[in-house]
Amino acid sequence: MADAFDLTGKIALITGASQGLGAGFAVTLARAGAKVALAARQTGKLAELQKQIEGAGGTAHAIAMDVTDAGSIRAAFDDAEAVLGPVDVLVNNAGIAIPKPFLELTEADWDAVLDTNLKGCFLAGQEAAKRMAGRHDGSTGGGSIINIASVLGLAPIGHLSSYCASKAGLIHLTKAMGLELARVGVRVNAIAPGYIETPMNSDFFHSPAGEKLIKGVPQRRLGQAEDLDGALLLLASDASRYMTGTVITVDGGFLLD
Ligand SMILES: NC(=O)c1ccc[n+]([C@@H]2O[C@H](COP(=O)([O-])OP(=O)(O)OC[C@H]3O[C@@H](n4cnc5c(N)ncnc54)[C@H](OP(=O)(O)O)[C@@H]3O)[C@@H](O)[C@H]2O)c1
Numbered sequence: 001m002a003d004a005f006d007l008t009g010k011i012a013l014i015t016g017a018s019q020g021l022g023a024g025f026a027v028t029l030a031r032a033g034a035k036v037a038l039a040a041r042q043t044g045k046l047a048e049l050q051k052q053i054e055g056a057g058g059t060a061h062a063i064a065m066d067v068t069d070a071g072s073i074r075a076a077f078d079d080a081e082a083v084l085g086p087v088d089v090l091v092n093n094a095g096i097a098i099p100k101p102f103l104e105l106t107e108a109d110w111d112a113v114l115d116t117n118l119k120g121c122f123l124a125g126q127e128a129a130k131r132m133a134g135r136h137d138g139s140t141g142g143g144s145i146i147n148i149a150s151v152l153g154l155a156p157i158g159h160l161s162s163y164c165a166s167k168a169g170l171i172h173l174t175k176a177m178g179l180e181l182a183r184v185g186v187r188v189n190a191i192a193p194g195y196i197e198t199p200m201n202s203d204f205f206h207s208p209a210g211e212k213l214i215k216g217v218p219q220r221r222l223g224q225a226e227d228l229d230g231a232l233l234l235l236a237s238d239a240s241r242y243m244t245g246t247v248i249t250v251d252g253g254f255l256l257d
Pocket residue numbers: 015016017018019020021022039040041042043065066067068093094095096116148149150151192193194195196197198200201
């Protein structure tokens with residue numbers, strides 16, 4: 001079964017690879033044999049990650065990319081393809097949150113979150129799909145676009161309305177893209193993580209408010225980045241060749257409560 005998730009010969013581009021889950025996804029995909037293009041704005045962190053992956057015997061290439069800028073996305077794909085070859089897997093992971101009560105949310109806050117989390121996935125997804133389209137005949141998994149959504153796109157919580165709306169939009173975009181792109185050999189699926197510990201949120205989850213949230217998770221623990229590996233490898237590999245338009249929740253049962 002381990003071979004089913006072998007990514008040897010595949011090229012994956014991960015947005016938001018400079019830290020947190022995106023950096024973890026890049027390491028996991030590289031370990032499974034993929035050559036990985038690491039895309040984000042903080043190029044110093046990407047260069048460090050490239051070194052780490054290469055040190056472990058993998059192949060990686062760091063690329064500056066701002067997902068809110070179509071020109072930057074196009075240039076990043078050109079760069080990735082020139083150095084590594086045609087991209088088979090796109091992980092649309094870049095995302096931001098601006099926690100605020102709804103009544104205090106500004107138009108600029110709204111635009112920043114929606115431009116990054118939803119429009120960014122449209123722009124990168126369309127760029128990837130244009131390049132993947134027609135390259136595969138349907139006998140293999142074809143091109144795979146993996147959108148990193150959130151359980152908050154399925155069930156909202158307070159003070160994150162723009163984030164929740166962006167992730168709900170991303171889940172529906174996943175289905176709409178899956179529907180249209182099936183005919184051209186491109187699959188589009190989403191992972192909806194629950195609460196996953198990263199360096200950015202670790203302090204919060206160890207505070208009394210964070211601990212209270214964890215008590216609401218049926219499995220009674222915070223997720224770790226590695227808990228997403230199963231869903232990631234499934235969707236990136238040909239093992240998911242008959243899956244498109246799906247949303248896989250990885251949340252310790254959070255949505256059941
Ligand atoms: N951690 C969780 O509990 C959790 C749960 C559900 C869903 N998620 C989702 O998982 C994804 C990663 O979250 P995380 O916790 O790893 O967050 P994080 O540590 O804050 O990392 C976010 C990443 O997004 C990149 N990014 C932000 N704006 C960008 C832009 N305009 N262009 C390119 N890259 C951009 C950042 O890179 P630069 O600053 O270098 O550009 C960074 O690498 C997000 O989509 C998030 O919504 C996280």
